[in-house]
Amino acid sequence: MEKMRAAVFYGAGDIRMEERPIPKAGPGQMVVRIDYCGVCGTDMEAYKYEIVKPVIVLGHENVATVYEIGEGVEGFKVGEKVLCGPPSYCKEHCTACSQGRPNICEHGFPRTNGIGGPDGGYAEYMLIDDPMHTMIIPVPEGVDEKDAVLFDVICVSLHALRKSNFKFGDTVAVSGTGPIGLAAIQIAKAAGARTVVAIGTSDPKKEICMKYGADAYINAKTCSDLGRAVREAIGNPDGADVTLECAGNQASLLNCVMQVAKSGSQVMLVGIVGEPLSQLSLAPVIPREIELICTFTYTPEEIRMYLEMLAKKKISFPGMVTDIIALEDCVEKGVDRKDRTGQIKILIDPSI
Ligand SMILES: [Zn+2]
Ligand SMILES: [Zn+2]
Incomplete structure (x- = not known):
């Protein structure tokens, strides 16, 4: 039996390299060879x-080559490049899916490789249990796999802006300059924002923010009056028309709601603020009718949109991938990396 290497997650602080048999595609299944797997937050x-x-083997951001196709699976070719990511479609025709919102399907994530039951892409090969009902999307000719695999980052921002009331010519503020914030900056610019203001906490990030289309970069930590700085940068005394919270922490959310967003506008909650909100009082927010809008992942249609726009060179994200690491280094240089200076997105290449 042919063997492969896999990094297996046994619990907090415990990932072990193992040799395992290469999975076999049974009826209705497919096996892919992982080209790159993104290390996600x-x-x-x-x-x-x-x-x-x-x-479980972690890894839900995969670009891979179709290796073996099981009986009864249609629509794929051996050797074809595909994206394998979350969330899944749903066979149960749940309310969310039947309303065209598979991103909030309750069955999606339990079926996603690397998050729910099936093993993910921190391995040389991956079994796809139900390719016809999972988000497996062909990568068009001419698209670099290292750009394609950024779908999990880029499409989160793309979905958030599409879900907002953003209109051509609006001013946009993006709080957070990680991969999702950077993606949001470029998407807002490409979508026709009049001004995009990036709000971060690390000055070295300014360069890439400006390269991706920000008109101004403001350091929230060192700026004495963030609200004023934002209003000056966008040339509007009221604040931003659309605000995207992409940092996923309370301090950033407070900044967005209290200082950045104009009255009556939307704050899109793109980052997942995990901590309890001990400092946010809604009393000053309600009279301003600030709309706090939850936004989560993306749809297959939005992945296709992203890939097509990449293929047509309407958007590109040079400099986003800062590290390509071997499978064996997925802990030290990946999930448990201590020094993150200059690091944006890490990819695992199981072939090295
Ligand atoms: Zn991810
Ligand atoms: Zn569903």
């Missing part, structure tokens, strides 16, 4: 806090 949280149930 979710994986880092899983490693730290066990938010994903062990024992």
Whole structure:
């Protein structure tokens, strides 16, 4: 039996390299060879806090080559490049899916490789249990796999802006300059924002924010009056028309709601603020009719949109991938990386 290497998650702080048989595609299944697997913030949280149930191979951001197709599976070719990501479609025709919102399907994540039951892409090969009902999307010719695999980051921001009331010519503020914030900056610019203001906490990030289309970068930590700085940067005394909270922490959310968003506008909750909100009082927010809008992942249609826009070179994210690491280094240089200076997105290449 042919063997492969896999990094297996056994619980918080415990990932072990193992040799396992290469999976076989049974009826209705498919096996892919992983080209790159993104190291996601979710994986880092899983490693730290066990938010994903062990024992499992992590890795839900995969670009892969179709290796073996089981009986009865249609629509794929061996050798074809595909994206394999969350969430899944649903066979149960749940309310969310029948309303065209598979991103909030309750059956999606339990079926997603690397998050729910099936093993993910921190391995050389991956079994896809139900390719016809999972988000397996062909990568168009001419699209670099390292750009394609960023879908999990880019499409989160793309979905958030599409879900908002954003209109051509609006001013946009993005709080957070990690991969999702950076993606939001470029998408807002590409969508026709009049002004995009990036709000971060680390000055070295300014360069890439400006490269991706920000008109101004403001450091929330060192700026003495953030609200004023934002209003000056966008040239509007009221605040931003659309605000995207992409940092996923309370301080950033407070800034967005209290200082950045104009009255009556939307704050899109893109980052997942995990901590309890001890400092946010709604009393000053309600009279301003600030709309706090939850937004979560993306749809298959939005992945296709992203891939097509990449293929047509309407958007590109140079410099987003800062590290390509071997499977064996997925802990030290990946999920448990201590020094994150200059690091944006890490990819695992199981072939090295
Ligand atoms: Zn992810
Ligand atoms: Zn569903």
